[in-house]
Amino acid sequence: MTVQGWINPLGRRLAEVIPVILLATFLVFGLQQLVPGDLAVTLAGENATPQRVQEIRDFYGLNQPLIVQYAHWLANAAHGDLSRSLLSGVPVSRSIAEKLPNTLLIVVGALVMAMAAGIPLGVAAARWRGSLADAAVSVLSSLGVAMPNFWLAMILVSIFAIGLQWLPSTGSTPFIQAPLDSLRHAVLPALALAVAGAGEVARQVRSALGEVLQSQFVRTLRAKGLKPASILWKHGVRNISVTLLTVLGLLFNRMLAATVVVEAVFAIPGIGTLVVQAALAKDFPVVQGVVLVMVLLVIATNLIVDLFCALLDPRVIRT
Amino acid sequence: MIIQRRTLLGGFAGSATASVVGRARAAATPQKGGTLNVSAFSDVTSFDPATGRSGDDHLVLYTIYDTLIDYDFDTLRAVPNLASAWSFPDPKTLVLQLRQGVQFHDGTPFDGAAVKFNLDRIRQLPRSTIRADVGSLDTVEVISPNEVHLHLKQPDTALPLILSDRAGMMVSPTAAQHYGDNFDRHPVGTGAMRFVEWRDGERSVVARNEKYWKPNRPYLDGINFVVLPELQIGLRSLLTSENDFIYALDPLQLAVVKRSSKLVAVVSTSLLCQLLYFNLSTPPLNDVRVRQAINYAIDRDAFGKATGGLYSVADMLLPAQHWAYDKALVGRYKHDPDQARQLLAAAGHADGVDLAWFTYDDQAWQQRAEVLIEQLKAVNIRVHLTSASNPEVTSQFFQQKQGNVNLSSWSGRPDPSLTYSLMFGSDSFFNPGHGVTPGLDEAIAATRVSSDLGARAAAFAKVQQMVLDNALFAPLIFQPQIVAHATKVKGYRPTLLGKPRFDDVFLSA
Numbered sequence: 120m121t122v123q124g125w126i127n128p129l130g131r132r133l134a135e136v137i138p139v140i141l142l143a144t145f146l147v148f149g150l151q152q153l154v155p156g157d158l159a160v161t162l163a164g165e166n167a168t169p170q171r172v173q174e175i176r177d178f179y180g181l182n183q184p185l186i187v188q189y190a191h192w193l194a195n196a197a198h199g200d201l202s203r204s205l206l207s208g209v210p211v212s213r214s215i216a217e218k219l220p221n222t223l224l225i226v227v228g229a230l231v232m233a234m235a236a237g238i239p240l241g242v243a244a245a246r247w248r249g250s251l252a253d254a255a256v257s258v259l260s261s262l263g264v265a266m267p268n269f270w271l272a273m274i275l276v277s278i279f280a281i282g283l284q285w286l287p288s289t290g291s292t293p294f295i296q297a298p299l300d301s302l303r304h305a306v307l308p309a310l311a312l313a314v315a316g317a318g319e320v321a322r323q324v325r326s327a328l329g330e331v332l333q334s335q336f337v338r339t340l341r342a343k344g345l346k347p348a349s350i351l352w353k354h355g356v357r358n359i360s361v362t363l364l365t366v367l368g369l370l371f372n373r374m375l376a377a378t379v380v381v382e383a384v385f386a387i388p389g390i391g392t393l394v395v396q397a398a399l400a401k402d403f404p405v406v407q408g409v410v411l412v413m414v415l416l417v418i419a420t421n422l423i424v425d426l427f428c429a430l431l432d433p434r435v436i437r438t
Numbered sequence: 439m440i441i442q443r444r445t446l447l448g449g450f451a452g453s454a455t456a457s458v459v460g461r462a463r464a465a466a467t468p469q470k471g472g473t474l475n476v477s478a479f480s481d482v483t484s485f486d487p488a489t490g491r492s493g494d495d496h497l498v499l500y501t502i503y504d505t506l507i508d509y510d511f512d513t514l515r516a517v518p519n520l521a522s523a524w525s526f527p528d529p530k531t532l533v534l535q536l537r538q539g540v541q542f543h544d545g546t547p548f549d550g551a552a553v554k555f556n557l558d559r560i561r562q563l564p565r566s567t568i569r570a571d572v573g574s575l576d577t578v579e580v581i582s583p584n585e586v587h588l589h590l591k592q593p594d595t596a597l598p599l600i601l602s603d604r605a606g607m608m609v610s611p612t613a614a615q616h617y618g619d620n621f622d623r624h625p626v627g628t629g630a631m632r633f634v635e636w637r638d639g640e641r642s643v644v645a646r647n648e649k650y651w652k653p654n655r656p657y658l659d660g661i662n663f664v665v666l667p668e669l670q671i672g673l674r675s676l677l678t679s680e681n682d683f684i685y686a687l688d689p690l691q692l693a694v695v696k697r698s699s700k701l702v703a704v705v706s707t708s709l710l711c712q713l714l715y716f717n718l719s720t721p722p723l724n725d726v727r728v729r730q731a732i733n734y735a736i737d738r739d740a741f742g743k744a745t746g747g748l749y750s751v752a753d754m755l756l757p758a759q760h761w762a763y764d765k766a767l768v769g770r771y772k773h774d775p776d777q778a779r780q781l782l783a784a785a786g787h788a789d790g791v792d793l794a795w796f797t798y799d800d801q802a803w804q805q806r807a808e809v810l811i812e813q814l815k816a817v818n819i820r821v822h823l824t825s826a827s828n829p830e831v832t833s834q835f836f837q838q839k840q841g842n843v844n845l846s847s848w849s850g851r852p853d854p855s856l857t858y859s860l861m862f863g864s865d866s867f868f869n870p871g872h873g874v875t876p877g878l879d880e881a882i883a884a885t886r887v888s889s890d891l892g893a894r895a896a897a898f899a900k901v902q903q904m905v906l907d908n909a910l911f912a913p914l915i916f917q918p919q920i921v922a923h924a925t926k927v928k929g930y931r932p933t934l935l936g937k938p939r940f941d942d943v944f945l946s947a
Binding site: 157160162163171174175178204206207208209214217218276280281284287288289290383384385386388392393396399 | 483484491564565567569570619620622623637638639640664665666667668671672674675677678679680827832833837867
């Protein structure tokens, strides 16, 4: 493939970044204004007179027109400064840097679990299509996809944390400080997220691999006398790698969003908890900062997935 | 095991024996060491007492900061702390005698200059949230390192108890000047614990102040305050031994504590009062007869039983243990549906009346609203309920002045004059219609004139009589403070204010 062939899709993706960020942050900023409550009243304290509330409004710049407040935030963000939380005064970038690893650990853990369980199940179902194993995988994956993750999370807690006391039921530990303890904290939330993902992966693998196994070239390989295992893993699974990567990208983005609920069940100080608390308190610099980072993460994931897909199958780039 | 304090057993329904407390205490000999893990339902809003925005901050602030004056845990009477004594030589001067030999965690001596610095700071800091608390203060005069005179604009005998709150928490002048706006990230007080770490939304950590001025305190090496916003999740963390202490539990969660052999529950009276706020300025609640009818229509006992069963009936805003409680007002609004109907008819609402209500959208408040709606329906008061989040209800009812009634609660203040002025003062935020009751502002001001507790109690009796006669609100029940802790946690004593303190807490081996 030519360099031009790579640059075009890459450039197209990057060109999408700016309008998406502008649209997402502006929409979220606008929506926050619909949330009831006056931050100035909160910041002024309970015994404050109306004059004091006005002083506070002036002090924090909350009296400026919305578009001015947004433009001010955007200008700072463009210079890499995500401002400070209006409530705690902590730089937003620091809060995100502290919380994001907790969220990413759960999401990556869930992805690994989903792949580790979903691929073998999907392969088995495709290999023995129409068998009892196929039916079992279909039922299990449907169950996995249908099961609400917050409900599953509570069931996992009652068994593994309260009943057996094998794993902690709340919180998290920074991975750098104590890697093992950090992993112990991540197991149950990751598992709660992974079950739906595993169901999704199993379904997609079954469907894609089923098609591949019925294709002409596989028939040719069989006719040439290749071992079934070799056909399945070497030719079959390799041919669905683009599908797998695409599912991986979609799952990552979906799990990132789903952590908001799972973090609440396990009281994990992640980015979901951060944005929920900030939104409830109308702490708009924090909400804006988190949304910006989330948007960047999703765009980066999609871009990486596209690039890898192009590497694995150059035909992708031409479509 | 459930423990209820003998002195606080009062009107609570429930059956626990006070002797359990005695045995539990006698069996435990205080010992030093160990870290207490506390499940806290909210994060600290600021470690700077001057800029905090939540009464729940006190849980952590009490460990780092000593207040000038403290309160008696059982009665909320003012007792010495950093100020070893105080007096009002005249109604507009408060003299504080300061304890000698006390140091802040950074080595700065605590003296008259530090007190002046603190009291000036909370009035001058642009981000201060407690200016109004010391609104009566004019100047602070340092007489000597151990004596300061507070000159007041008007008589204010509520000030000693106000100084047992945030306004009296002494911060190190050296640290406050050095860190400026970042002081709340580097808090320094004289308290039993020094600040170690604050991870926003996650945890706060404090550790023993080895140079603490109170002999043989603190017992604990440190305390971790772990932020777990959902009480259900917090209680779960005690069952899995991740944490040792939780507070503000719902009565319905006591069943979980009872089933566990690892946990102890402590149920105590607190100032937290569930009540109905009224908008006094819009029809139909601008008519006192309609407000009285609501009060007569409510069966408080039935309400308490239906909503968890652990309660004491609220006849006023103070529970029976409080020094300003007035027995004469007990039963002012006994359940009397006939009287309620007569009052409604006299007010021109013989066919009943429609009221727009707000309450919060969680299960517990929904249940409370349902019980009251049924009780009021019996006298033909029709409730149209809107449920929303706390900020939304606050915005709509108190700020935008929508609706007639807000079913909510009041957490109380160390000095009752603050409670009454905040709730019923003619320009108060919590009096959304700014309804004016003739003579009430003056009567509330009169509670701050005398320093004699008996005289103050008499002044409060007058205020409370006016508030109830005019039915400015509808008291419902006092909600107990329900704490659960691991059996190894000893020495915990509840406070009437309802805010947990760890002054005497220790861990048994």
